[in-house]
Structures are given as structure tokens and as C-alpha cells.
Amino acid sequence: MTGPVEAIARAVRQGEVRAVEVLAEHLGRIARTEPDVHAFNLVTSDVAGRQAEEVDRAVAEGRDPGPLAGVPVALKDLLCTRGVPTTCSSRVLEGWVPPYDATVVTRLAEAGAVFVGKTNMDEFAMGSSTEHSAFGPTRNPHDLSRVPGGSSGGSAAAVAAGFAAASLGSDTGGSIRQPAALCGVVGAKPTYGLVSRYGLVAFASSLDQIGPFALTVADAAMVLDVISGHDERDSTSLPGAQPSASSRLGRGVAGLRVGVIAELVGADGMAPDVAARVEEAAAALSAAGARVEPVSVPSVRYGLSAYYMIAPAEASSNLARYDGVRYGLRKPGADITEMYTATRSAGFGAEVKRRVMLGTYALSAGYYDAYYGKAQRVRTLIIRDFEDAYRSYDVLLSPTAPTTAFELGAKTADPLTMYLNDVCTIPSNLAGHPAVSVPFGRGTDGLPIGVQVLAPALGEPVMFQVAEALEAAAPTGGAA
Amino acid sequence: MSGTGPEGWEVVIGLEVHCELRTRTKLFCGCPNVFGDEPNTNVCPVCLGLPGSLPVLNREAVELALRIGRALHCRVQSSVFHRKNYFYPDMPKDFQISQYDVPVNADGWLELPSGKRVGIERAHMEEDTGKTTHVGGGGRIHEATFSLVDYNRAGVPLVEIVSAPDLRGADEAREYVEELRAVLVATGASDGKMEEGSLRVDCNVSVRPEGTTELGTRCEIKNMNSLRSLSRAVAYEAARQVEVLTSGARVVQETRHWDEADGRTHAMRSKEEAFDYRYFPEPDLVTLSPSDEWISAVEAALPVLPAERRRRVAEASGEAPGSEAVSTVVRLDLDDLVMAASSAGADAGLALRRLANEVAGALADAGRVSLDPAAFVELVRMEQDGELTPAQARRVLKELVAVGGAPRDIAGRLGLRSLGSDQLSSVVEQVVTDNPREWERFAGGDDKLVGFFVGKVKAATGGNADLRAATELLRGRRSQSGPSTT
Numbered sequence: 001m002t003g004p005v006e007a008i009a010r011a012v013r014q015g016e017v018r019a020v021e022v023l024a025e026h027l028g029r030i031a032r033t034e035p036d037v038h039a040f041n042l043v044t045s046d047v048a049g050r051q052a053e054e055v056d057r058a059v060a061e062g063r064d065p066g067p068l069a070g071v072p073v074a075l076k077d078l079l080c081t082r083g084v085p086t087t088c089s090s091r092v093l094e095g096w097v098p099p100y101d102a103t104v105v106t107r108l109a110e111a112g113a114v115f116v117g118k119t120n121m122d123e124f125a126m127g128s129s130t131e132h133s134a135f136g137p138t139r140n141p142h143d144l145s146r147v148p149g150g151s152s153g154g155s156a157a158a159v160a161a162g163f164a165a166a167s168l169g170s171d172t173g174g175s176i177r178q179p180a181a182l183c184g185v186v187g188a189k190p191t192y193g194l195v196s197r198y199g200l201v202a203f204a205s206s207l208d209q210i211g212p213f214a215l216t217v218a219d220a221a222m223v224l225d226v227i228s229g230h231d232e233r234d235s236t237s238l239p240g241a242q243p244s245a246s247s248r249l250g251r252g253v254a255g256l257r258v259g260v261i262a263e264l265v266g267a268d269g270m271a272p273d274v275a276a277r278v279e280e281a282a283a284a285l286s287a288a289g290a291r292v293e294p295v296s297v298p299s300v301r302y303g304l305s306a307y308y309m310i311a312p313a314e315a316s317s318n319l320a321r322y323d324g325v326r327y328g329l330r331k332p333g334a335d336i337t338e339m340y341t342a343t344r345s346a347g348f349g350a351e352v353k354r355r356v357m358l359g360t361y362a363l364s365a366g367y368y369d370a371y372y373g374k375a376q377r378v379r380t381l382i383i384r385d386f387e388d389a390y391r392s393y394d395v396l397l398s399p400t401a402p403t404t405a406f407e408l409g410a411k412t413a414d415p416l417t418m419y420l421n422d423v424c425t426i427p428s429n430l431a432g433h434p435a436v437s438v439p440f441g442r443g444t445d446g447l448p449i450g451v452q453v454l455a456p457a458l459g460e461p462v463m464f465q466v467a468e469a470l471e472a473a474a475p476t477g478g479a480a
Numbered sequence: 481m482s483g484t485g486p487e488g489w490e491v492v493i494g495l496e497v498h499c500e501l502r503t504r505t506k507l508f509c510g511c512p513n514v515f516g517d518e519p520n521t522n523v524c525p526v527c528l529g530l531p532g533s534l535p536v537l538n539r540e541a542v543e544l545a546l547r548i549g550r551a552l553h554c555r556v557q558s559s560v561f562h563r564k565n566y567f568y569p570d571m572p573k574d575f576q577i578s579q580y581d582v583p584v585n586a587d588g589w590l591e592l593p594s595g596k597r598v599g600i601e602r603a604h605m606e607e608d609t610g611k612t613t614h615v616g617g618g619g620r621i622h623e624a625t626f627s628l629v630d631y632n633r634a635g636v637p638l639v640e641i642v643s644a645p646d647l648r649g650a651d652e653a654r655e656y657v658e659e660l661r662a663v664l665v666a667t668g669a670s671d672g673k674m675e676e677g678s679l680r681v682d683c684n685v686s687v688r689p690e691g692t693t694e695l696g697t698r699c700e701i702k703n704m705n706s707l708r709s710l711s712r713a714v715a716y717e718a719a720r721q722v723e724v725l726t727s728g729a730r731v732v733q734e735t736r737h738w739d740e741a742d743g744r745t746h747a748m749r750s751k752e753e754a755f756d757y758r759y760f761p762e763p764d765l766v767t768l769s770p771s772d773e774w775i776s777a778v779e780a781a782l783p784v785l786p787a788e789r790r791r792r793v794a795e796a797s798g799e800a801p802g803s804e805a806v807s808t809v810v811r812l813d814l815d816d817l818v819m820a821a822s823s824a825g826a827d828a829g830l831a832l833r834r835l836a837n838e839v840a841g842a843l844a845d846a847g848r849v850s851l852d853p854a855a856f857v858e859l860v861r862m863e864q865d866g867e868l869t870p871a872q873a874r875r876v877l878k879e880l881v882a883v884g885g886a887p888r889d890i891a892g893r894l895g896l897r898s899l900g901s902d903q904l905s906s907v908v909e910q911v912v913t914d915n916p917r918e919w920e921r922f923a924g925g926d927d928k929l930v931g932f933f934v935g936k937v938k939a940a941t942g943g944n945a946d947l948r949a950a951t952e953l954l955r956g957r958r959s960q961s962g963p964s965t966t
Contacts (some may be wrong), residue, residue, distance in 0.1 A: 080532040093531070100525050102532060191744050201531040206763035235765050314763055317563050320574035321529050325629070335622045341568055363565070363758035372760060 001332055003216030004070050004165040006222060009112070011344075012070035015059055019052035019070030023114055026072040030116065030163045038138050039148075039157040041077045042086055048072065051114045053449035058112075066112030067458040068226055074167035077118035078125060079105055079210070080199040088201050090123045092322040092347025094329045102199020103234070104168060104180035104210050104227040111226045116164050121155030123349045124319060125175055125203040127151050128421040131412055132351040139408070140183060141196050142447055146405035149179030152213070156183040159213045166214040166223045170200055172207045173307050174401075174425025177437035180213055181400035181450025184439045186220045186467070187213045189425075190245075192432035193238040193459045195224075195388050196231030202309035202318040202438040205236075207429040217438060217468045224460065242458055248465035254289030256466065257480040258282070259393035261454075262294045263301055264424045271403045273443040281440050281451040284473035285397075285466065295396065297389050299381040303427040305383070308419060309362050309375035310430075315352075316359030330412060354415065379430045390456040395466045398424050400437040424452060434460050438467045441475035482730045485649050489687045491718040492695060493653045494645035497660055498638050498680040499670045500608065501544045507607045507637035508535030508577070515676050519630035527635035529572030536765050537561075542584075543635035544669040545605050546770060546778040548639050549585030549784055551667045552600045558769040559584040559604070561762040566755045569621075569629050570610040578606035578640075580759045584768060590643075590663065591787040592655050593807035599644030605768075608636040639669070645684065645695060650714040654707050657681055662786045662811065663703070674706055681710055696721070697731040701745055703738045712740040716816050717745050789815050796822035797832040805836035812840055820853040827864040834860065838874055842881045850882050856880070859887035869946040872896040899945050904937075908943065910951045911936040930954055 012016045027045055034040060058065040075081065078088045080098035087093050101109070109115070118236045124134040130138040130153025131312040138153040140146040141161040148157040152169025156179035159167050169176040171189035180187025188211045195210045202208060212223035231237045260282050265275050286292040324330035324343030331342035348356070389396060401421055402434035411418040434457070437450035451470055455463035485491035503513050509526035523837075537902050547730040549556045562580035583604030589597045610631040617623025641660065647653045661679060664670035681704055686696035701717055704710045721731050736745035789810045794801040796818055809815050814835045821831035843849050859880060863873035868891060879890045891897060899907065911933055912919050922929040930951060937950045 078532075080530075086531070088531070096531070098525075098530065098532065100530075100532075198534050199532040202764075204763075233536060235536050236763075312759060316577050317565050317758070317760070320565060320567065321531070321572065323567060323569075323574055326528065326572065327530075335626075336569065337622070360758065363760055365756045365758070368758075368760070390712045 001216045001218060001468075003214055003219035005068065005120040005214055005216075005219035007065060008071050008165055009069050012055060012059065012112075013065060015355070019055040020049070023048050023052040023072060024072050024236075025114070026116055026163060029161065031367050033138040033141070033161055034163065036139065036144055037161050037163075039074070039119055039154040039161060039163055041089060041135055041154070042085060043117040044051070044115055046260060047084060048114045048116050051109065055112050055114065060114050065111060067222070068108065069114050070114035071166060072116045072164045073108055073113040073223075074117050074119045074155055074164035075105065075115060076152050076155045076167070076169045078121065078170060078201040079168060080201065081105055081115070081118065084118065086118065086201065087135075088124045088399075089121045089133045089281040090137055090322075090347065090349070092329050092344070093327075095349075096328045098199075100199065103196035103231045104299075105199060107181040107227050107229075108168075111421075113226075117158070119152070119167060119236065121154055122151035123352050124172055124201070124315070125172055125208075126315070126351050126355055127407075127444060128174070128178055128418050129408075129411065130154060130179070131408060132349055132458045134349055137408055140405045140447075143405065145407055146447065147182065147408055149178075149182035149401065149405065151175040152187075152389055153179045153183075155179050155213050156185055158217060159185045161438070166212055166244060168217055168223075168227070169213055170208055170210050171205070171429065172203050172311060173429050174422040176211045176213065177425045177435060177450065177452060178401045178421055181439070181452075182448065183451075184448030185213050185215055186217050186436065186438055186471070187211065188220050188224060188436040188464075189434060190224060190228060190430060190460060191238070191434045192459070193236050194242060194434070196229075196234040196237050198231055198233040202314075204314040205318060206314060207307075207311055207362055209429075212465035217436070217464055217471045218246065218249055220436070221249060221464045226419055231358045238458075243461050245460040245464050249468050251465055252288060253349055253466055253469045256285075256290045256395070256462070257393045258285050258290045258292045258466065259295030259389055259396045260292065261300065261396050262296050262396040263298065264398035267402060267423050269402045269420050269423075269441065270335055270399060272451055274399045274402060274404070275440050277443075277449045278397065278451055280475070281470055281473070282397055285469060288469050288473065290466075290469075292397075295383045295389050295393060297427070299378065299385045299428040303382060303430055304419065304423050304477060306375040307372050307422070307426045307429060308358070312355040312358065312359030313362045313372050316356045316363065319348075319352065321357055322323075351385055351415070382427055383431045386427070386433060386456065393461050394455075395459070396454040398452045399456065400424060400452040404443040404445055404447035404449060428454055433457055433461050436463055436467045438470045439474060440470055449466070485687065485715075485718050486722045489722050490690050490692075491649050491714065491717070492645050492686045492688060492698075493647035493649070493714060493718050494684040494698075495643045495647065495656060496682040496684070497641045497652060497657065498682075499548070499641060499664055500678045501541050501637040501639060501669055502671055503540045503544065503637055504539060505540070506635040507538050507541050507939055508635055511635065513636050514632075515678075517632055519628075519632060522632045523634070523785065528631055532639065536761075537581050537765060537768065538637060542768065543778065544637070544667070545584055545603070545639050546775060547667040547782060547792060548603050548664065548669050550775070550779045551663050551782055552588035552590055552603055552641070554585035554588030556601055556770060557582065557774050558583055558767055560767055561605075561765045562759045562834075563762050565758040568609070569627060569675050570612045570634070572610070572631060572634055576607060576767070577607065577762050579604035582902075584770075590660055592652070592659050593790060593802055594655065595802045596646075596652075598646045598656055600811055601642045601644050603639050603641040606640060607637050608633050610634040617667070622692070629735070645686070645698075650711040650718075651715055651901075653683065654711050657707060657710065658811070659786060666783050666785055676932065677705070680705070683710065683714060685714055685717045685721070687718050687725065688779065694890050697733050699731065699733065699745070700735045701738050702735060705740075709738060709740055712743060713745060716743060720745065770800065774948075786810050793818045793832065796828040799832060800957065808836045808840055812843055814839060817851065817853055817856050822858050824857045826857050826860045830864055831856070831860045834873070834877060838877050839881060842878070850884070851881055852884065853886055862887055862891070866898055866901070866946055866949065868896060869944070870948070871896045871943065872898060875878060897944060899941055901949070904949060905953060907937055907940050908933075908950060908957065912957065913942060923961055936957060
């Protein structure tokens with residue numbers, strides 16, 4: 001299915017439309033609806049204007065304007081942008097302006113993308129609703145009383161609302177896929193190491209990956225191809241060239257083997273309408289010629305627990321540097337310890353503090369083996385179970401999130417209920433595998449539902465191939 | 481100050497030496513690794529720990545770490561970097577990237593000039609911190625009015641070399657640091673400058689009654705910035721612990737700060753010390769697995785190390801490897817001259833003595849000397865062949881060191897030439913004839929008179945006689961003349 005990324009880039013490259021016109025149209029939409037949605041922490045019209053003019057100049061002069069020529073893209077506000085504030089939706093980074101661009105930002109800019117703004121998020125990417133932002137929540141464009149999911153809620157909402165043709169988010173435990181599902185867009189988390197993390201403000205380094213949001217599977221694959229590839233500035237970046245994520249698009253799914261993860265379809269709190277859509281999706285793939293069967297991946301049940309040891313542990317260390325000494329917020333104190341305490345107490349929100357404390361505890365002397373060490377062993381177990389499954393299946397299928405978008409405030413009082421949102425997405429982060437959420441019809445409340453396609457490491461081509469088939473088969477509108 | 485410790489007690493020491501590596505750039509970024517630049521000029525997003533930045537390991541630093549490991553006979557292994565978490569403003573990330581349970585180098589040893597082998601538990605890689613200057617409040621952060629931080633040093637590569645508790649007393653600790661420094665400089669890993677902080681020594685000290693084997697409770701001493709302060713600190717701390725124990729109290733395991741001014745160690749405030757570092761594997765770096773080929777290449781390229789050089793000099797000269805002369809000559813990098821004498825067939829033992837005494841003395845006076853090996857070997861040969869007396873040879877050597885030239889020319893210019901043995905014999909005959917009463921007494925067994933005759937020979941020859949040869953001639957003549965008839 002042709003999406004706006006492909007369509008805009010083609011039209012701009014062929015001189016059918018100017019990038020500045022495309023930008024104006026998107027800025028117009030932002031002007032009209034952004035006050036309701038609040039997808040952005042900062043709209044960067046000036047930056048975007050200069051980039052669009054440069055693209056138009058390149059086209060006029062016959063130079064190659066790049067594969068994403070004139071495509072308006074929104075960036076999650078934890079991607080460093082040189083000269084443009086990067087806040088992570090936190091007070092603690094108040095006043096900080098990065099002196100450098102993230103690698104993905106450089107790659108998008110070189111491809112001709114036009115940056116319309118920095119999107120709102122849960123503070124430091126910790127959350128599943130974008131309510132944990134120091135700058136107020138983002139609302140779901142499909143229903144303004146609902147959350148867009150999180151933590152990349154602003155990036156998902158920006159695409160759903162037509163503020164940008166594509167956006168980037170980061171996914172540590174589902175932070176791209178879950179908001180994609182709740183906002184009715186495509187969102188992909190690539191294989192760990194496929195996309196450079198240089199310039200991504202870290203939440204949990206061993207789990208974080210940057211990935212695209214777009215309206216169509218092909219658009220998402222196209223953006224992923226631009227941002228992926230080895231980067232010598234990220235030691236965990238995979239060496240060598242990888243096949244294009246788009247390389248298997250248009251091939252259909254005949255003969256592919258698809259396993260539907262029983263433990264996730266039947267997970268605690270799974271809404272019946274979501275489970276029903278996953279069954280429909282499975283049936284659609286079967287009808288398209290795939291061999292579809294239920295499969296058991298037993299250890300995914302422990303994913304959530306392991307994740308809430310590993311991610312906070314790494315976060316407690318990654319977030320130590322926000323101490324008021326060098327940049328960002330500083331609250332004075334009588335001595336250095338008081339300054340640290342005052343700065344971090346004022347700078348971080350409740351959810352960040354909760355996870356920093358959890359992680360600090362998990363790494364403490366005497367507890368390491370019982371918590372962090374054990375969680376790492378669960379991680380190994382999950383990888384092994386996935387390996388077993390992928391011996392029999394090309395891809396796996398599951399729901400993305402247990403429910404459709406929920407009301408603002410519905411889950412903020414109970415962190416554990418909020419954490420359950422990520423039960424289906426976390427296993428892929430723990431394994432380092434790719435997964436994508438594809439819109440597949442709506443729930444009984446009329447809100448979007450996402451189906452998740454999981455693939456083994458570097459299985460992006462087959463993952464997008466199956467995602468494209470789901471996209472083609474997805475019910476249009478209406479309740480299940 | 482005693483080198484071995486208080487009477488009846490044994491002082492047990494283990495040292496942790498931090499060695500800054502002489503790389504062009506820092507451990508995880510491309511910033512220059514230079515000492516003494518304008519503060520905060522050699523910095524970038526990575527070594528400032530800016531949000532979003534990531535470390536990338538410097539290959540040159542690994543190379544130097546491997547050299548250190550192999551030079552210390554360590555096992556080089558696949559290793560993992562960890563984060564050591566604690567808050568301090570000299571650490572941009574509020575954690576230090578270090579190695580924890582799997583260091584790159586483990587289980588080696590260092591041979592001291594005495595021949596003793598000191599165990600090396602590990603020699604691991606880590607990044608240096610920045611430098612803080614606390615203004616006001618006696619230089620401690622919690623009392624300071626304000627603090628200044630320079631991040632030029634943040635991220636400079638270090639190797640921390642941890643010895644086993646194998647050292648006994650301040651002198652041996654000092655000997656260890658000197659030997660280690662020599663090895664680090666020889667490998668090219670370090671410039672060895674303690675005064676610039678390139679080498680920093682922390683010291684674990686405990687005491688135990690002589691004859692016992694159980695280790696006592698140790699204290700870690702920090703802030704010693706010279707070998708002299710290391711010796712003083714160890715001596716002070718050992719005496720303090722003995723006093724604590726003999727008074728019936730217990731030594732408390734703690735970190736103590738050496739105060740150069742008052743010559744004591746002081747317990748650091750617990751607030752500054754009570755850290756739980758919460759080590760965990762650094763997720764931004766991958767396992768460091770140097771290939772066997774790399775390790776072999778590093779090993780093949782290692783220079784000959786001091787212990788081996790001492791062995792060579794000892795073998796060539798017939799001296800013991802642990803002798804003062806041998807270790808002096810190696811320490812001063814003069815051992816090539818011994819080996820040159822040896823390979824030219826000259827008397828290497830004589831060469832060693834001249835180098836360890838006269839040349840070492842000249843070096844101590846002048847700071848540096850240059851000595852042409854061929855000229856030096858020729859001089860040794862001249863002395864060995866009796867062409868020059870030892871006194872004459874010393875004078876020529878002094879000249880050779882000061883201005884250079886050919887020893888034969890120098891000797892000629894100075895009019896130095898040993899008498900031939902025939903000439904010397906006739907001088908001896910002459911002095912015996914001239915002093916018959918003294919000869920009679922000497923021949924009768926009054927050996928003191930040998931000095932009298934040697935003095936006469938010296939006077940008669942204007943110092944150009946080999947006095948040792950003259951002594952032998954005198955004694956020989958006495959034994960030939962048979963026992964006294966009186």
C-alpha cells in the first residue's frame with residue numbers, strides 16, 4: 001500500500017510538488033489540531049523551512065535530494081538534535097541544547113527529510129501512556145479523552161494526526177509498538193544493533209532501539225532502511241550490510257510458516273476483542289496461503305518480571321549523570337550531596353524516581369544475583385525459547401497491547417496495571433529481535449487494534465512481508 | 481626509618497598502581513590524551529558523558545594493556561567492562577567504566593631485582609576521572625565554598641595493576657614500584673611520571689606478629705604521590721597498626737588518607753567512602769576478545785625487560801643478578817655497555833664495576849651522559865691488559881664521559897701509561913735496595929710495611945704504576961727470599 005512517505009518523496013523528487021508546500025500543509029494541520037493533541041514538545045518550523053528549501057533547491061538544480069525528499073518527519077524528544085533543545089520530557093534537562101546530532105538524525109537529514117518537531121513522550125521513555133511527561137500528556141487523535149500509548153506517544157499521535165508523514169520513536173519494552181497499536185499506525189522495533197543508538201538518550205541501553213512510525217508498512221520499511229546500518233560510534237551496532245527491510249515486500253505469504261504465541265493471546269488482562277482480532281489476522285494469513293498454527297513460547301510469561309529488573313537497573317545508572325553539575329537543571333544545596341538531592345528531587349517525575357530506586361535496589365550488593373542476575377538468566381531462557389520456535393516458524397504473531405487506548409488517568413494510580421500494557425512487546429526487546437505492530441481493525445469501542453508480527457534477529461524482510469499481508473487483509477473501520 | 485617494620489611484627493603490603501597509558505587519544509573517544517593543557521579543552525560529548533553519547537573502545541589502549549599484561553606474565557583473557565556507579569563531580573557520567581570480575585589480564589608476576597617474584601592478581605583497563613579542585617574548606621568537597629572541575633583527564637585510559645599481598649615492608653614496596661615503573665616504561669605503555677600523576681599508587685597495609693601466617697585487617701592508604709611518601713606512609717601506618725594492636729584494640733578496615741604535611745594517615749569520612757558501587761556489565765560495550773594472533777604479535781614485539789636484562793648482565797659479568805651493581809646498571813640503562821664489552825671479549829665484570837661506580841656517579845651528577853660503546857670497551861681492554869692502572873683508567877673514563885674521544889688519545893694527552901712489568905720490577909728492586917732495614921722487617925713478617933713500599937713505588941713512578949701489581953711483586957719477592965734468618 002502506497003503511503004504518504006513514498007508518495008511525497010516521489011512527487012517532490014519529480015518536481016510535481018515543492019517540499020515547502022508539503023511542509024506548509026503539515027504545519028497547517030499542526031496549527032489547527034496540535035493544541036488538542038499535544039504531540040510535540042517543540043515544533044521546529046524554522047529548521048523544517050530551511051530543510052524544505054534546500055530540498056527544493058536540490059531538485060531545481062538537478063541534484064539528488066535523497067530518498068525521503070521533502071518528507072515531514074517528527075522526532076521523539078530523546079533524539080539529540082544539534083542546536084535544538086532535547087528534553088526527554090523531563091525538567092531535569094531544562095535549558096540543555098545538544099551540541100551534536102544523533103546518527104539517525106544525520107541519516108534522515110541527508111536523505112532529504114524535513115524535521116517538523118520534537119515529540120512528547122513519557123519522561124525518559126518510562127511509561128505506556130505519555131502521561132508521565134513533565135509537559136503534560138499527549139492525547140489520542142482518534143479520541144482526545146484517551147491516551148496515545150507510550151512512551152513514544154507523541155510520535156505515534158503525530159503520524160496518526162497527519163502532522164508528519166513518518167516519525168521516529170524508541171522502543172525499550174514496547175514504546176514504539178504499543179502506541180502504534182493504540183493510535184492505529186504502523187510502528188516497528190528493529191533488531192538490536194540494526195539502528196545506531198548514538199545520540200539516543202539512553203533509558204536501558206541493552207534494550208533500547210530506535211524505529212519508525214508510518215501510516216503504511218512500506219513507508220515504515222522505507223524509513224527504517226534510511227536509518228539502519230553500521231555506525232562506528234555505537235559499539236553494539238551490527239557490522240556489515242544487512243538486507244533491505246523492503247526486500248520481500250509484495251511477495252505475499254504463501255508457504256510461510258506463522259506461529260501464534262499462545263501465552264500472549266491468552267495473557268492476563270487480554271481484552272476479548274483484541275484476542276479476536278489476532279485470530280482474524282491469523283485466519284487472514286492462512287487464507288493468503290501461510291501455514292498458521294498456535295505455538296507455545298513458555299518463558300515469555302516471565303518477560304515482564306525480568307524486564308522490570310533489567311530496565312530499571314540500567315536506567316538507574318544511565319540517569320545518574322543528571323546531577324546538576326554540568327548541564328540542565330541545578331537546584332542549589334549547602335553541599336554537593338544536598339545539591340544532588342535537590343536537583344534530582346525537583347528534576348525527575350514520580351515514575352522516573354520509582355524506576356531509579358527499583359534499579360538501584362536491584363543492583364545493590366547482596367541483591368545482584370537474586371534480581372539482576374536472575375533476570376539476565378530469564379533473558380537467556382527467552383532467547384532460547386524463541387530460537388526453538390523459529391526452527392519451526394518464519395514469524396510469530398501476537399497482540400501488540402492487551403486493550404485499545406484507555407482513558408487518561410485510568411492507570412496512573414497503579415503502576416503495575418500500567419506495566420501490564422507491555423506484556424506482549426517486552427519479549428522482543430529482551431531477545432533483541434525485531435517486531436512490528438500493524439493496525440488490524442478496531443475494538444468494540446471503535447478504537448484501533450494492533451497485531452504484532454515478531455521475527456528472529458535480522459528477520460526484518462520477512463517481518464515486513466507478513467506485516468504487509470496483514471495490512472492488505474485488515475478490516476476497514478467498524479467494530480469487530 | 482626501618483625498611484622491614486616494627487620489631488616482632490611483619491608488615492604485609494599489596495599495592496594498586498594506576499598507570500595512565502601513553503595513547504594518542506582517550507579510552508572511549510577521539511579527544512587527545514595530553515597532560516597540562518588548558519582545562520576543559522580536550523573534551524567531546526563522549527568524555528563529557530553528554531546524554532546520548534556512547535563509548536567506543538580505543539584499540540591502541542588495548543594494545544598497551546596487552547603489552548603490560550604479557551610483560552607481567554599475566555593470562556590475557558576475554559574480558560568484560562563494568563560500570564562502577566557512584567556520584568562524584570569529576571565523573572561526567574557518575575559511573576566509571578572499569579573491569580570487574582573478568583579483567584583483561586590476570587594472574588601474573590613481577591620479578592624484583594632481589595629475585596623475589598611478586599604476584600600480580602590483575603591488570604585491568606578503566607577510564608580515568610576528571611580533576612577537581614576544591615576551594616575553601618581545607619580542600620575537601622563537603623566543606624568547599626566551590627569546586628572547579630577539569631574534564632581533560634576524564635576518559636584517559638588507565639591500567640590498574642593489583643599486586644598480591646606479597647610485599648614485606650616499605651623498602652620492598654618501593655623496590656616493587658621502581659621495578660614496575662621500569663617495566664611500564666620499557667613496554668612503552670607509560671611515561672612513568674609519578675609527579676604528573678601518570679603513575680599513582682594506593683597501598684594496602686596490614687601487620688601480623690612475626691612467624692604467623694594469617695593476614696591482619698588491612699587499611700588502604702591513598703594520596704601518596706612519590707616513592708618517598710609511599711615509604712613514609714607505609715612506615716607510619718605499620719607503626720600505627722602495631723600500636724592499635726598492642727593496646728588491645730582492633731584495626732578497623734578503612735581507607736586512610738596520607739597527609740604529606742603532618743606525616744600521618746587519617747581515616748576518610750565515612751560519607752565520602754561508604755560506597756556500594758553496584759557493578760554491572762557495561763551494556764554499551766561488547767566483550768573484549770583479543771585474538772591469539774594479536775596477543776602473539778604483542779608478545780613478540782615486547783622489548784627485553786629489566787629482569788631478563790639483569791640476568792644477562794649477571795651471566796656476562798659473573799655477578800649475582802640481585803647484586804647492587806647489576807641492578808644499578810640496568811636501572812640506569814647502562815647494561816648495553818656491559819654486553820658490548822662481553823661480546824667484544826673484554827672483561828665484562830670490570831666493565832660492570834666501572835659502569836656501576838664511575839659512570840653511575842657521573843650520571844647522578846650530570847643527569848645524563850653519552851658514552852660511545854666502542855670507546856668504552858677499548859678503555860676496559862686497556863685496563864684489563866695493564867696498559868692503564870685502575871686509577872688511570874678511572875681518570876680516562878671521567879674524561880671520556882665528559883668530552884668523549886678515543887681512550888688511547890686521552891691517555892696519551894694526559895701522559896697516562898702504566899709501567900710495563902719489566903720496568904715495574906726494576907722500580908721495585910730499586911726501592912727494596914734503597915730501604916734495606918724496612919725490607920728486613922717486611923721479610924721478617926711485618927706485613928704492614930707493604931704499604932710503605934707501595935708508597936715508595938707510587939712516588940718513584942709518578943702514579944703510573946699498577947699498585948696492585950706492585951704489591952704482588954713485593955710479596956712474591958719476599959716468598960722467594962725465604963724465611964728470615966733472624
